[in-house]
Amino acid sequence: MARALRPVTLDFIDSAPIRMAFTTTARAAPGAVYRALAEEVTGWPRWFGAVTLARPTQGGAGREIRLRGGVRFQETIMAADPEQRYAYRVDGTNAPGVLALLEEWRLDPAGTGTRVRWTFAADGNAPFRLALTMAQAGLGLSFRQAVRSLDGLLTPQASRRGRQ
Template sequence: MARWFALKPADAGFFTSAPHVFRYVKHFDATPEQVWVSLQSDESLAAWGKTVGSLTWTSPRPFGVGTTREVGTGPALVREQFFEWTEGSGYSFFATEANLPLFRRFAEDYRIEPEGTGTRFTWLVAIEPVGPLKLPFTVLAPALKAGFGRAAADGQRYFATR
């Protein structure tokens, strides 16, 4: 059984105040409706590629503020709680627990909007590492940004083949 480490909650202000904020903007060859359906599907980002290995919604449908899920990327597992949900255009969540003691706070924001015949996908990742990891996170920030960015690129490829 995994050991869980509690994280501090976050809100929308964390996307501007976090020590590390990574921003990704991609054009998806799909309508906003198609992207939205994918984001809240049973597989969600796990269907887009190998970056997200597992995703389990732990709240019943319909989803909204307060919804929870568990996401796995490699050896890391994170439990998330949604604090903002705008049906059809985006949502935000913060991590409540992780199986690795890496983060003090962690949050993500997903936005979708029409762009030509497709969708503009904007994704923010906000991270505050635990104290002893502040310096390593600062040094590794470019690599971390590239690593997280693979999920956005996965989405771009996923919708290009649909």
């Protein structure tokens, strides 16, 4: 890893200089979505197109993530509340300009499905902040596509019915 980031706590979700939140709904139940996020970490590349490698580290207390384009993250799991929330802090990265980063996935029942809210909380130098702000629409699209792909894996019958 190129460099360590500033360690932040869960309250950074509300106090970060850059905070982006995206929401969509999945047909899958909160328990199934949570398992895919928190318990089946190695499966992330199957449904999140930007992720090329995801593996647990530190006996499950951390993760190693690699993204398309070569960005790497070493993370610490900050919250793992079954069927409700999964959050992780980036401790180290090779991405330039970022100083602190925390991501949170909130899961709320929505009928028989799940309302999924992904919050991306960050701090960085001025070029990083500008780039992230300009990338906001792309991050939202990537998130929605990822949840749609995950939902297709978790509810394959519903996906086929929707296409007929």
